[in-house]
């Protein structure tokens with residue numbers, strides 16, 4: 001208590017490129033949609049991420065041919081401009097990409 005927020009001024013900005021984004025109390029380190037859209041798997045291959053169904057679930061496919069990306073689906077590790085982030089299912093559906101805690 002009483003400690004100043006170290007990152008107060010960046011709370012509504014993407015932690016990767018500083019682009020404005022809606023502040024999310026649940027995901028304060030979440031990246032903006034633009035960065036999430038540049039995500040690749042650890043081999044550098046672009047991926048698209050989404051929910052597996054209406055009830056949620058997380059799935060990644062390769063953006064070029066739509067084939068399953070087992071690596072990202074299994075461990076959620078993605079690269080954005082060469083920096084590793086963790087992608088996964090968001091609490092209320094959708095996908096969140098954020099720095100690891």
Ligand SMILES: [Zn+2]
Pocket residue numbers: 014015016017018019031032033034035036
């Ligand atoms: Zn960004």
